[in-house]
Amino acid sequence: MVLKLSELEERAKSGERYSSVDILEMEAPPVHPGEVLREEFLKPLGLTQSQLAKELGVSFRAVNELVNEKRELSPEMAIRLAKRFGTSPQFWLGFQMDYNLWKAAKRLKLAEIG
DSSP, rough: OOHHHHHHHHHHTTTTTTTOSOOOOOOOOOOOHHHHHHIIIHHHHHHHHHHHHHTTSSSEEEEEEEEOOOOOOHHHHHHHHHHHHTTTTHHHHHHHHHHHHHHHHHHHHHHHHH
């Protein structure tokens, strides 16, 4: 479930989380922060990965791997994104935490089966 940018901004400002669903019970993974960045910020703003990397002072590879969900969001990147887009670092890290919890739960569940 990807929310509209206006909904994300409102929830970020209020500190509200994007979901009340128990992450550990979800079958499909929660939203990766790279998907939020790609779908709710880059595309609507017409901002390229190269432009964002330059603005953030990071490598293109760092942005590209995050956007393509091949890299975890670091606290440092969360701070950079928060400053750039007027959100909070917690907004970004919340997505990563939920994603990491879901992956860990699935790994543990598979380990119990095997």
